[in-house]
Amino acid sequence: MGRVGIIGVGHSRFGKRSDASLRELAFEAYREALDDAEIDTSDIDASLVCSATHYDKQRSPAGVVAEYLGLNPAPTFNVEAACASSAVGLRTAWALVNSRLHDIVAIVGVQKMTELSSEELQELMGRAGDVMWESPFGTTMPAYYAMYANAHMARYGTTQEQMALVPVKNRKYGTKNPKAMFQKPVEIEEVLKSRMVSYPLKLYDCCANADGAACILVASRNKVQRLSDRPVWIAGLGLASSPMSLAGRTGPMTSFQVTKNAAKEAYKMAHVLPRDVDIAEVHDSFSITEILNYEDLGFARPGTGAKLLEREETDLGGRIPVNIDGGLIAKGHPVGATGASQITALVRQLRGEAGDLQGDNANVGLAQNIGGIGMYAAVTILRG
Amino acid sequence: MGFEKFGKHGYVSQAKVAPIVDYLKKGELAGTKCLECDSLYFPPKADCPKCRSTKFDWVPLNENCKLITFTEVFFAPPEFQKETPYLLGLAELEEGPRVFAPIDSRITRDYLKPGALLALHPSTNENGAFYQLEKREQNYLRKQ
Numbered sequence: 001m002g003r004v005g006i007i008g009v010g011h012s013r014f015g016k017r018s019d020a021s022l023r024e025l026a027f028e029a030y031r032e033a034l035d036d037a038e039i040d041t042s043d044i045d046a047s048l049v050c051s052a053t054h055y056d057k058q059r060s061p062a063g064v065v066a067e068y069l070g071l072n073p074a075p076t077f078n079v080e081a082a083c084a085s086s087a088v089g090l091r092t093a094w095a096l097v098n099s100r101l102h103d104i105v106a107i108v109g110v111q112k113m114t115e116l117s118s119e120e121l122q123e124l125m126g127r128a129g130d131v132m133w134e135s136p137f138g139t140t141m142p143a144y145y146a147m148y149a150n151a152h153m154a155r156y157g158t159t160q161e162q163m164a165l166v167p168v169k170n171r172k173y174g175t176k177n178p179k180a181m182f183q184k185p186v187e188i189e190e191v192l193k194s195r196m197v198s199y200p201l202k203l204y205d206c207c208a209n210a211d212g213a214a215c216i217l218v219a220s221r222n223k224v225q226r227l228s229d230r231p232v233w234i235a236g237l238g239l240a241s242s243p244m245s246l247a248g249r250t251g252p253m254t255s256f257q258v259t260k261n262a263a264k265e266a267y268k269m270a271h272v273l274p275r276d277v278d279i280a281e282v283h284d285s286f287s288i289t290e291i292l293n294y295e296d297l298g299f300a301r302p303g304t305g306a307k308l309l310e311r312e313e314t315d316l317g318g319r320i321p322v323n324i325d326g327g328l329i330a331k332g333h334p335v336g337a338t339g340a341s342q343i344t345a346l347v348r349q350l351r352g353e354a355g356d357l358q359g360d361n362a363n364v365g366l367a368q369n370i371g372g373i374g375m376y377a378a379v380t381i382l383r384g
Numbered sequence: 385m386g387f388e389k390f391g392k393h394g395y396v397s398q399a400k401v402a403p404i405v406d407y408l409k410k411g412e413l414a415g416t417k418c419l420e421c422d423s424l425y426f427p428p429k430a431d432c433p434k435c436r437s438t439k440f441d442w443v444p445l446n447e448n449c450k451l452i453t454f455t456e457v458f459f460a461p462p463e464f465q466k467e468t469p470y471l472l473g474l475a476e477l478e479e480g481p482r483v484f485a486p487i488d489s490r491i492t493r494d495y496l497k498p499g500a501l502l503a504l505h506p507s508t509n510e511n512g513a514f515y516q517l518e519k520r521e522q523n524y525l526r527k528q
Contacts, residue, residue, distance in 0.1 A: 119462075122461055122462045123462070125461050126393075126461030126462070126463065126464070131395040132390075132395075132427070133427045134484045135391075135395050136390055136393055136514070137391055137392055137484065137485065137486045137514070138392060138393070138457060138460050138463070138464035138486070139461075139484075140457060140459065140460065142459070143455045143457050143472060146455035147453045147454065147455045147472070147474060148453070150453050150455060151453035151498065154498050195458075195459075196459075198455045198456065198458060199455055199456040199458070246482075246484050247481070247482040247483055249482075252452065
């Protein structure tokens with residue numbers, strides 16, 4: 001039993017949601033989470049709206065989202081940590097509840113990306129890195145991760161065929177997740193022949209911009225015990241930072257120190273080791289990222305991450321199933337919603353409610369969420 | 385003002401370290417050195433996070449460096465689409481600091497292994513001034 005638990009989760013359909021606005025997407029996830037927890041809006045003491053706000057047409061979106069969900073006059077504010085926004089929202093909510101300031105807090109991760117014009121998206125695209133020293137040379141998000149991929153290939157002999165196993169696995173599971181953006185599987189050949197984005201990463205190695213929302217309701221121990229017959233506890237939280245500039249980082253660029261630091265904190269707090277993790281959700285923004293994450297989280301030794309894919313150890317039924325809901329690559333990546341989406345998938349696994357995608361005897365679940373080009377990373381460990 | 389002249393397309397115009405553009409235009413590679421604790425910064429910093437001093441001097445830097453990693457960009461931001469594909473690299477200067485820079489387009493991917501010997505050379509274009517990673521021989525020939 002922990003000090004803070006999760007009493008409800010909800011998830012909108014992800015993808016190109018031309019039918020819905022930001023606030024309407026948030027409502028889909030929020031409504032499902034309240035139904036799941038069997039509570040009312042009046043039970044919620046505060047809400048955290050998590051989004052990478054540079055993508056939003058609405059300035060300071062917590063204002064309209066809280067209004068639309070009916071959450072006034074309870075406190076609300078935005079939490080922003082790029083792609084890790086809602087994982088950081090969960091950590092913030094944990095602190096608010098553990099401090100006894102609030103009893104029940106709603107974390108609403110949401111992003112509306114596909115209504116931006118391609119000009120607006122492209123204008124944002126060039127500024128993903130350090131705008132003084134790196135963006136002036138034409139950087140992109142895939143370019144940064146591609147630099148890690150080339151370093152890993154050169155040092156350990158990792159191949160593009162091995163990287164292709166990540167989208168092949170995740171798209172396979174996406175076909176069984178009705179809320180995923182992509183519902184068709186892909187073959188290795190299709191990945192290898194897809195258009196080059198930033199060598200060696202090709203189109204199918206990359207996650208896609210999407211619209212969507214996911215919601216988590218956290219509560220104090222007393223409330224959890226009163227409200228939930230299948231509680232899931234927040235056992236460990238880790239959060240770390242790295243220099244935003246690539247030049248500010250050290251080492252051979254074959255791993256994310258930021259993930260290692262966050263994982264160390266989370267494992268210590270949860271009193272678990274990597275081998276104790278039954279199921280995981282990791283940040284597969286790009287194929288190479290999932291491979292590095294295996295190594296940085298201690299699931300595989302440095303340089304051997306791709307072997308887990310070859311031996312199907314991270315498939316359903318394997319030693320540690322990873323991204324069994326399809327991951328970012330199949331679900332799409334509505335930036336602010338992704339962290340909460342990962343937590344939603346784990347909570348359903350730990351409760352044994354994952355249907356066709358249910359893993360065996362899942363008791364310890366781990367979510368890892370990277371922000372931006374690796375300047376933030378959050379690791380969250382849940383216990384069923 | 386003036387910093388928008390740094391790089392191939394500048395996003396930031398105002399910075400205390402804007403004089404780097406003038407050094408690059410003169411063909412000189414310069415970093416900053418903290419006058420309190422001697423820490424060397426490249427790219428330059430006007431402030432020292434180690435000792436919190438704001439007193440610094442510009443110092444010349446050795447151009448020799450080694451490659452750490454690279455990529456070749458095919459899908460680029462709008463201002464760079466005319467140049468695709470282009471190479472970007474991360475290298476470590478002999479004096480210690482790391483640098484993120486474009487790589488000379490005459491270099492091919494097979495040369496770009498970690499540890500490959502390179503030189504960071506000042507360059508100019510229609511936007512202003514920047515630096516790029518070149519093979520050391522080319523750098524040597526240019527100086528003759």
